[in-house]
Amino acid sequence: MAQPYDAGYKLLFSNPEFVRDLLLGFVPQAWVGQVDFDSLEMLNGHYVSEDMQGRYEDMVWRLRFGEGDWVYLYLLLEFQSTPDRFMALRLLTYVGLFWQQLEKQGQLTRDGRLPPVLPLVLYNGLRPWRHSTRLSDLCHPAPPGLQVFQPGFDYLLIDENQYPDSELNGRKNLVAMLMRLEQAQTPQALRVVVDELRGWLTLDDQTPLRRNITRWIIDLIRRRAPSGRIPPLSELSEVSAMLAERTETWAERWVQEGMAKGLEQGIEQGLEQGRKSQAALLQSLLGKRFGPLPEWAVQRVEQASMEQIAIWAESLFETESLEALLEPGEM
16 A cells, blocks of 8 residues: 555656656666657556556656657656565566557557667665566576577666765755655754755746645655644745754654664664664764764764664753763773
8 A cells, every 4th residue: 555655756756857857867878868858748547557557656757769759767666665576577567568558559659669668666765675677687597499588678776775965965956855855864954955955946837846845845754753743834945944943843853763764674684784774873963963973982882782872862962962972981
């Protein structure tokens, strides 16, 4: 069943500006520079078969390429916490059904062939996506002579968590901004990105886009600070003002949410990996609060238990100094 934030993601990627920036910023292939982005058209509900209607997270766009032929983008928004080893098989089925529908409707190229399709998975789960994007890696090697009859299929994976802030920061790209918003570890960091968007999206014809982004950010804040009351907001300027007013109130909840994510990673990847994730997050927050950490503080956090890290996280915004928080000496 689709989650509320799935709906928010689909709302954002229903805007052609997001699809354009996804291709320009995260599909490192030469053909992207030859497409006509003014021709972007979403096809869901028009060319998608009945077999595909139930897959809430699917989106299909098309755009002109070269001398006027259509290129199709089959975009799968993937929110499951566990990466799917058989994603290539799923997408092969989806794209096959999509091609079948295009053939039935006569939506072929000028020479009567099936149009090219880019199968793309946008993934924002906690765990890194370790599985191959190639169908052949799922199949047992065929004996000589049978290999030629095996299907070949690859998909393009964009794993949001594999893009560090240093790579995303400074990029005038909506999808990069989206990743930075999701990776923001404090209300202050979130406000920085919101203010960048405010300075960027200033035109009257960008009003619907601004409001869609605002709705998504409000949903993000509600997940980060679920007990905080948030009034109805429709503009990024209002979100920025609210974050400025409530930073101290939400700071502790924000950290606790980050700790909860670290615990979830611990359950899925092993307790030691989860402890390391929590330690890394706490070091990042300590650096933002107190500046560059001395070596003794780094070692103390890295050697601490998950329980001790959680205690420090809860006290982070109530302590005046790094020394008072970590209390050098015996743990």
